[in-house]
Every structure is written in C-alpha cells, then in structure tokens.
Amino acid sequence: MVMVTKVPARPRSGRPRRAARLLLAAGLTTASLTALPAATATAAPAAAAEDGKSGGTTLTVAVSQSIDSLSPFLAQKLTSTSIHRLAYEYLTNYDPKDARTVPAFATEWSSSADKLTWTYRIREDSTWSDGKPATAEDAAWTFNKMMTDPNAATANGSFTANFAEVTAPDARTLVIRLKKPQATMTALDVPIVPKHVWEKVGDFSKFNNDRQFPIVGNGPFVITDFKVDQYIKLKPNKTFWRGAPKFDELVFKYYKDGDAAVAALQKGEVSFVPNLTPAQAAALKTQKDIKVNDAPGRRFYALATNPGARAKDGRTFGNGHPALLDPAVRKALFLAVDRATLVDKVFQGHAVEGEGYLPPRFGSYFWKPEGAQRRGYDPAAAAKTLDDAGYRKNGDGKRLGKDGRPLNFRILCHATDPNDKAVGKYLQEWWGELGIGLTVECLDSVSDPWVKGDYDLAFDGWSVNPDPDYVLSIHTCGTLPATPKDTGATDNFICDEEFDSLYARQAVEYDTAKRADLVKRMQSRLYDTGYMNVMAYPNALEAYRTDRIASITTMPEAAGNLWGQDGYWSWWSAVPAASAAGSGDGSGSSAAGVAIGVGAAVVVVAGGLLLLRTRRRATADDRE
Amino acid sequence: MTTASTPADVARAEKAPATDGAPRTGVGTGYLRHAAGKLGGALVSLFAVLVTSFFLFRILPGDPVKAMTHGIPTSAEQLATLRRQFGLDLPLWQQFADYCAKALGGDLGTSFQFRAPVGELIAAKLPATLLLTGVAVVLYSALGLWLGTRSAWRHGGRGDRLNTGLALTLWSVPSFWLGLLLIIVFSVGVGPVPGLFPTGGMESGTGETGFAYVLDVAHHLVLPVVTLVAVGYAQTLLVMRSSLLDEMGGDYLTTARAKGLKDDEVRRRHAVPNALLPTVTMVFINLGHVAAGSILVETVFSWPGLGGLFYQALSVPDLPLVQGLFVVFAGAMILMNLIADLLYPLLDPRVGR
C-alpha cells in the first residue's frame, strides 16, 4: 500500500512535534487571551515576518469542497478532478478559446475506416516530475489497469467500458481498439499516471495517493503537500512542455463558509474565490483591487417531472403523481413559470434564461425553441390549458384532478442549494394562482427518493462538458435501471424512442458538423416531450485580486470562467502582479495591528488599574 | 457546551451540580464499590452506544453510493463496484456482525467518501477540535470561576447584577451568529477597526515552523475561542456563584470571621475551595462535550475539526464515518462523566474517607 519512489520526499515534521506545538499554541492562547490585545500585538508582526520570508509569489485559491481522494482512479469531486488536471496530462485538452479538442499528451490522433481503432501519437517532450520520460506505455498501462481492475475503474470507468484492447507498440504510439464506435474518443478525460510509480500500488480501492509528496506527475503543477480540509499546495513543473506556470506556488485553501472566503479575499488572505452569491458579487464589485468575473456557466438548471419511473424490464415503480403523465398538466405548469423573473430575482441577473437543453456557452451544440414550439410565460394560457383538459377549479379555487381530488404536487429540492429553495417559493405562488398546491421537500441528499421514483417534480441540473455525450445519454432508455431494484444512470426516467435513435446516430458520427446537427435535433425532441423545463443557465460568479494576479486566461477566452475549467488554463496562465511578491498589504495591516494592539493594551492596563483601585476601596468598605 | 447546553442547563446545573447524584457514602471499600459500579455503568453505556450507532444511522435515508456519485457520470457497473467496496451488498445482519467484530478490535471501518480508515480520519482531526474546545473550556471555566466568586461575594450589588446579566445575555446569543459578527468586525474590519484576525482555518499554511507556527495557530485560535468563551462562561459563573452563596450561609464562615480572619482570607481559605466542588465536576462534564460541542463554531470559522467532519459525513451519508464520530462524541461524554463521578467523592471534604 505504501508507494515507494526514488523521489527525495520533502521532510515533513513528525506528529509528536506537531502535537507538542499545538499544545504550546493552546498554552499560548490561554495565556494571551487573558491579555487579548497583547496577543494581537505579538501575533501580527510574526505573521508579517512570515510573509516576508517566503518571498516568492503565491496564488491562493479558496475552495470549500473536500477532496475525496487524490488518486485519479477514485477522485470524483470537482475540486479533486480540477487538481488532477493540473498534476497529470490527459490525452487531449480543450482549447481555451472555443473548447475544441487540442493536443495534450497526444499530439495527433486518427481513427481507422471501421471507426473501431484509434491511434494516438504521444508527445516526446513530456517527462514525469521525477525525471523519467512519459511514454505511450504509461497511457496504455493506465487504461489497461482501469479495464482489468474494477477498483481502478471507480472514477472514470465509463470512458473505458467500451474499450476492447489498449496497446503501446512503441514509446510514442498508443492504439485503442473499441468494441463499437465511440464519439468521445477525443474527449477522454482520464489522467494518465506514471506506470513506474503506480504499478507498485496494491489495492486501488484503498490507495489515496496522499502519503508521499511531491506526487509524481507531468502536468503544469506538482502536488507538494496536502492537509485534509486545510490546504493543497502545488509547485510549478519547471519542465512542463507548454512552459512552466508563472506563480511560484499555487495553494488551494479551505473555507467551509462562503462568507469567510469572501472576507479572506477582501483581506488578501486569498487571491481567488469561486461561487459567489449575487450579493457578494455586488459588494466586491465596488472594491479596489478586486475584479469580479461574471461568466456564462456550463450548467443548466431545470425542473424535471416524473414521467412514471420504470425499469428496462417494463415494470413501473415509485409514487409519481398520475396527473403529471398528462402532457396538458405539464405544459400548464411550465407555462406558469416566469423564467425571466427567476433570472432577475433569484439569480439577480447572473444567469441566462433557460431555453433548450445545453447552455449557449457550447455554441456549436446550442439549440433553442422558436415560434410555436416555444413555451413562454403565459399564466392565462396555462389556466386555459388546464380548463380545456378538464381540470376545473372547485369552490376554494383549488384545481381538481381526474380523481376529483385537489391537485397537490411535491417537488424535491436540494437542502444545500439556496436557489432551489428560492425558486420553490416562486413556484408555490405561481402554481398557487393556477389552483395547484406545491410542497417543497428539501433534503440533504435527494438521491434516495429520486432513484426510487418517489417524487412528482424535482430541481435538476448538470454541469455540461464540451462533449455533450454524457448529459444526453442520461435521457436514453438504455440508462434506465434493469429492474426496479437496480439503479441506472438515468437522470429522470425519460425513455423516448425518437430521442434514442438520434442518440445512437450521434454517438457514432465522427463528423463534427453532422454530429452537432443531430445533437440539436435531440434537444428539440427532448423539449417536445415536455418532461423537462430548463429554467436558467446560471453564471459562474467569481472574483480575484488584481493586485496579486495581473492577468489570467478565462475559458472561453472571451467572457469565460476561471474555476472548474475543462483544462488547466486559468492557473497555468496566471501572471503575478508586480506587487504580489513579498507581502503587499500584510505589513500594512499588521502595522495597524500593532498600533491597535498597543492602544488596546494601554486601555486594558488603565482599566485594570482603575478596577484595582475601586476594588481596594470596596474591600475597605467591607471591612468596616 | 455552548451548542449542546443552553440557558436551561444553567439552572439545571445549579440545581443538581453533583453529576447524577453520586452516592456520598464513600468510605474506603465503599468508594471502591462506588467506583466499580460507575465503571461498569460506563462500559454498559459505551456498548449501548456502539450498538445503537450502527442501527441509528441505518435509518438515514439515502443510498450512500448514489449520493456520492450524484451528478457524476457513473455506470451501473461502477455503482456495483462501489457497493462491493463498501460492503453494502451484504445483508444487514452480516454488516452488523462485521461492524461489531471490527469495532471490538478498535477498527471503525472505512469511510465511504474519503476511502480512508475512520479511525485515522478522526485521529487526524481530533487535535484541532481538542485544541479549540480544550482552550475554550479551560478559559471559560477560569473566567466563570473568577467572576462567579466575585459575584457571590458581593451578591445583590450592582457589580453582581451587571455580571450575571451580561453572562446570561451572552449565554442567550446563538454562538454561530456571534461568530459571524466577530468575523465581520475583527476579521474583515469595520470602519476604523482593521481586520486583526484571520477569517478562518487553523494555520496560514505559508510554511511556518517552530515558534512562528505556534504563534500562527494562536492567532487563528483567538476568534473561535472568544466566541466559545463568551457564549459558555455563564454556566460556570452561575454554578460557582450559587454554590458559593450556599457556602456563605455556612456557620463555619461566621466562625472563621469571628476568629478575626480577613474577608479575603475567609474567601480564599474556606468558602471558595468548598464551593469549587460542583464547578469542577461541571468542568469535567463540559470537557465531555468537547468533541461534539463546537460543530457550529467549527463550521463558521472553517476550523478543521470533528464538527465539520461530522456534518460533512452526515450529508452523504457516509455511514462508517458518522457511526465512528458518534461513538467518539458519546464516548467522550461517558468518559468525562465517569471521571467526574469518580472524582466527586474524592474531592468532597464532607465525605469522610
């Protein structure tokens, strides 16, 4: 289990000493808090001294999501996979301008006439950070490991499920044979690991790649240190083939509280904060040295209705409301959703109104309904649709279902997502006008009722990759669970023949323009089935300090985002500002800290003396 | 502590300061019997905690595997592999047998989301929590003792009323709210107040070593500790105050005064040591809350401790981790209660030994 490498590991302080220091810190705080200002006075200049000593430029990024694993074979969370992008090369990368596939570990690639054999040319100028050359052999080993060891397929197995054989005829050639054609062959987002390090790993399900630092990789950065929920540190890979990153250090620092992260940005403790709320963005916009980046997002945010959960064997399950099987009801519900208001009020303008399925950011695949096909906001038409379909209002203004009972729907909401709760409030009122009741059921983990089909409506949303294959696949019949007891990859139990046949065609279409056309037709079909209503494409709201970062590449290059890119562009390209070296504002604030500390100490001492005097007098009184 | 107990507990603590009515029969063998009984009780409790933590968390809704992979491309085969890796494909009784067998050997299982041994994860975060809450308990106990003594000595006076009033008011404040306000004022800085303290975390992570590291951690410790102390010291204050008031009614104090001892001396030599008893036992019980007590403050200050880990584990739900943390939280309380029970007869001078 312990990985043995020849890399000289940076000496790390042993546990006992660390514990002793914590103890000392405890003692110190205990002592200092009794004279709180004094502690401030001593601690602040010490911190300043630290800043000065470290010298080089550090780019600190605030993150909140925990690392699930540093092993590329296990990691699934966004923070983890983003860091793997920085530490390992993938076969291909996406152009920051328009997200088209560009060379990375592979320099060129081609497919055979039968579309079943792909040959990749592996780059010659990529070396592992321990000095060994990175070759096709490493790539072949990585894929073969995932194909043969189910534990190694945990994170990215979906990419290799269709692989028949992967070989490396020579150090520069990688050959992948497929069982059937696969359109995602130039979008294999799988980190390639060094064989000479990883072949020593025993159990892939337990190896987290977090014991030996630095971690051997060939990406633009090398992971040098990691403390769970405290920080991940990376140093630039000086031999990176595209050129070394400009910052001397990249640190991902943990802030579990969003407000604490923003406060840290304002203070200069961190240089970048993602996932801002509209209020935070508005407040940061007015501040000096901070730039707010408001970029089109890669997510869609939708309402999903339960189309009657079912399995591949034809059996239905779950307790979805029968009235939602009626297209008229679904249409009426969607007609009563004012998407423009949601963008305006809930997202405070930091979103794009929802249309088709894929966000407009992915221009070549973007589709939106026009003319009669489009469902706009029209509460009158919604009421009329319901009236016409035979859902009448009763005396209390409640609309009655076919069984004569008032229509009351439930909506599954993510308790951790403020937008779900906010939109839920609006839906309650809009649908209340129609005479339809809505219960907002918020859960920490919605997956249980979801998988069981125990919901009427749900808030749904996916982050879309440059290759849309996955987000389209989750609406095909093939992803339904095999039996009601199984779970499938299906998003919302949608199963539509027309959609499926289009999906099958695009999956084997290697011509990009033709494939894009098929993808658009799929979206049109999905829209017409009326099971999903995409309400918005939320923007990525993030901010960075311009006195630390002089320039940084967004993706797409024009008005794009920085956090969670499909590539390493942002952190690789970031250029330190002239003032970033040393401690910019650190010394200033600590000087102020000293002043305040000294002032407060004087006040406390004076107060103490006063107290002592009054006490003495009081004691004297007592004695009488 | 702050989160687990609230104003009502203040009053309760005043009412029944001596843990759960430790029998005061302590004479030699009597004490031993008392100790053995308490020890046995603690062991039974611990075992009950172990068993219930398994079943309690099985009622948590949600398929952990599904929850972990929600929103991530995952094939049915991958899901099956995950289930097998986590032992979730086994029937419940078999999972329980495995759990018991392992738990008896000190192995709390493997976390679903971190894929690391639960014991290791907890051990990694325990020092941070112990540091934060340990410092806070020591400080607010000291502060409470001091202010409580002063208050009782001049009870009824303006100082007493001010003291008690302030303590009760702070006690009524939600700790997370106070923490957020402190961040706004002392971390971000408001008006003329500059941001003096870090907004969160336990260390700057800029590679300090030695004494500089100690200072750095101390610097990060200030605001969370102030929050916990402000919200928590009322309990000690009120217990100390009321037990000292009880003592002051005692005849022996009058005797002591009559002997010509000075007021201060009477207080130091006679009243305070006796009144300390219930307070000391309460401090131990508070220490029992240490592990679980600071969930909120840890969340607000991004403190890398057990509280944050628990909340995170619960939302998956990461069953082995939740179970393990629950056992640790409850175990700490059982242990500290036991220590308080064992200490009480030893400390109580009224119990002739």
Next chain:
Amino acid sequence: MTSLAWERRRGSAARFWRTYRTHRAGLYGLAGLALIALLALTAPWTVGADVQSVTNAPGTALESPSTEFPLGTDQFGRSLLGLLIWGARISLLVGLLAAVLSVAIGTLVGVLAGHYGGWPSTVVMRITDWFLVMPTLVLAIVLATVLSRSMWTVVLAIGITSWPTTARLVRAQTIAVESRPYIERATALGGGHRHVMARHVLPNVMPLVLAQTTLGISTAILTEATLAFLGLGDPTVVSWGGMLQDAREAGAVSSGHWWYLAPPGIAIALVALAFTLCGRAVESVLNPRLGVGR
C-alpha cells in the same frame, strides 16, 4: 371540598406572584415576553401573511434600511422588519411546542419511574442516563436529517433529545413527595396508583414542571435557530433561525448587509434571555435556597 381546594390554589398563586414580583430580572423577562407575544399574536393584522410573498415583494433586493423598510429588505425584496415579526410566530411556536413535548415526556417518565420504583424504574432511569450522555445536538441533527424538513420535525428532534434532565428532576421530586405521610394515608384509604399520581404527585411536581418548561423554551428556541442555520429547518416557513440561514446563504455577512444578519440574532437572544430570566425567577420563588435572584 373542591371550592376549598380552589381557594387554596388561588392563595398559593397569589403568594407565588407576590414573591415573583420581588425578582426584578424576572419582571423584565416577563415584560419582554409579553411584548414579543403581543407582536407575534397581532402579526396577521400588523404585517399580514402577505409579507412572506416573493412574487408580490414590494422592494428590490437587499435594500438598506429606509423609512419604507426600517430594517431593509431581503434578497427577494421583502421587508425584513415584517419578516422578523412574522418569524416570531414560528420561532415562539416551535420553542413552545418543543419545550412542552420535552417536558411532557420527561414528566411522564419521571413520575412513572419515581412512583413505581423497583426494576422497571431502574431500567427506565438507565435509558434516561444513556440519553443524557448522548450528544444532544448531534442527535437532534441526525433526527432532523432523517425526517423530512418541516416545523414538526424540528419540534420532534428537540423534544425527543432534551427530556432526560426533566425526567431525573421529576423522578427525584416524585420520590420526595411520595415519602410524605399523607400519601401513605391516601394509599391506606384505597387510593390506586392512578389516584396517587394524578391527585397528589402531579400537582406537587407541577411548579417544577413549569420552571422546566420556561427554561426549556429558551433552549428550544436556540436549538431551533441552530438547526435552521445548519439548513435543517423548513425552508418554506419564515423563522428567525431560517432568516439567519437565508442571510448567510445570500452572502449578507461578507457583503456588509449587517441589517439582515443582526436583527434575527438579537431577537433570538432577547427571547431566549427573557425566558431564562422568567425561568430563573420561577425557580428561585419555588426554591429560595438557590439564591439565583438574590
């Protein structure tokens, strides 16, 4: 006979009030409670249920305090003052119900255990002890996670986790009451278990129960705020804890919207303080040896 009992009760109530009146802090608490209760009860006429509506919100997002909105607006443009007053209803209701539930369970367990004694009592008290060492907040969080998000879940989570202290106190009191000679007399005269418990024990533990409830409410209100802050409350109803959670989710802390964050916290603290002051006053009236209010 009954009128005599009434007379006696009224007399003791008057005596209680006379002593209570001497506790200044208790009076402040009572006055504060009366004011807040009045605000909460009259809310339907002063602010109206419409204050919760997001589609008819009168203001724009996160306005600073003005004459129209004395405490500013939330992210939907709703008046924060209105929400604060409306939220008092849920916060007080949850606090009240949870405390009553907790004290009811505690009293039931305590009286039964104290009255019957023997091994059933031992078993019950062992369970109580076991509950006492459970980390309360942790248990409440687990319960609130298990059950669906609603006000009742919060009530249940608080009620179920906080009864053991009451049970212990009530049991001790029950044993004390039953050792009095007149209970023996009642039993000798043929009074059954039910009669003894209902007619003799219960009235005697009632004052204690009252004090426990008063103190329990402040705990419950704080716990409600805590659970709501952790996102475990019902997001569709307005409560003080929920407002704090909303404020935090909107990023009000770091964007400097103190008027969103400060009032709900102050309201929680004031109500909790008021109940605590009342509870302490009641306790010291019942048991002057405590010296709380001296």
